[in-house]
Amino acid sequence: MAWNKSQAVSSARMRAYAESQKRCAHYVPLCCSLAFCFMTFSISTFSAEAPDPYRREPANPYGAPGKAALEFNRWYLQQYAENKNPLTHHEIERYVTADTLKKMRKLDARTEEYMRRTGDLPEFAYETDYFTKTQDISPDWPTHVSIVGADYDPACANVYVAFGKDKRFILADCMVEEQNVWKVQSVTQIEGGAWRY
Secondary structure (H helix, E strand, O other), X not given: OOOOHHHHHHHHHHHOOHHHOOOHHHHHHHHHHHHHHHHHHHHHHHHHHOOOOOOOOOOOOOHHHXXXXXXXXXXXXXXXXXXXXXXXXXXXXXXXXXXXXXXXXXXXXXXXXXXXXXXXXXXXXXXXXXXXXXXXOOOOOOOOEEEEEEEEOOOOEEEEEEEOOOOOEEEEEEEEEEOOEEEEEEEEEEEOOOOOO
8 A cells, every 4th residue: 555645644634733833744744754764774774784594604794895805805815825816817807996906917017027137036026915915825714704894084995804713814905996896905914914824
C-alpha cells in the first residue's frame, strides 16, 4: 500500500486540537522529511556494511579505502610469493595510482639501463620492495594480511595493514580516489623494523 501524502495531511488537520497553535502545518512536513532521510541513511548504511552470512570474514569496518588496501596487499603478496613482477602486470593499475606507477616504472627503466651499461646496481635503486618495505617476505604473509586501523588527513586515507599471524609488521598505505576507485599512492612502514626473512 502506497503512502498518500494528501490523506496524511488531511488526517493530521482533522485530529489537531486548538492547542496545537497551527504548528502541525510546520511539523508534519519536517517529520516526513526527517523520516525519509533516516530511511535513506539506514538503507545505504546497512546495505554497505551488513555482513554477508556466507563470507568467512567479518564486514570491513574501514570502508572502501580499507577494502581496497586489503585486496591490493593480498594480490601483491601473492605475486611476490610466486616470484612474479607485479609492475609488469596490467592488473596493478587497478590498485595503484597512475602517477605512482609512472614514477616507479621510470625508475625501474633507469635502473635497468644503468645496470646494462655498468653491471652495477645504481645508488638511486631501491634496496627494498616499494610496497612491502622489505627485501623478502615471510611465508605466512600472503595468507595473513589484515587491516588494523585507518585515519584520514587532507592528503589521503591512511590504512594500516598488518602482515603475518603475529601482526607485528605494519605498513600505512596512503589511499586516494582516482576515477572513483580507491588506490595506493604511497607506502610508509610503521612497525616491524627491517624485515629480512
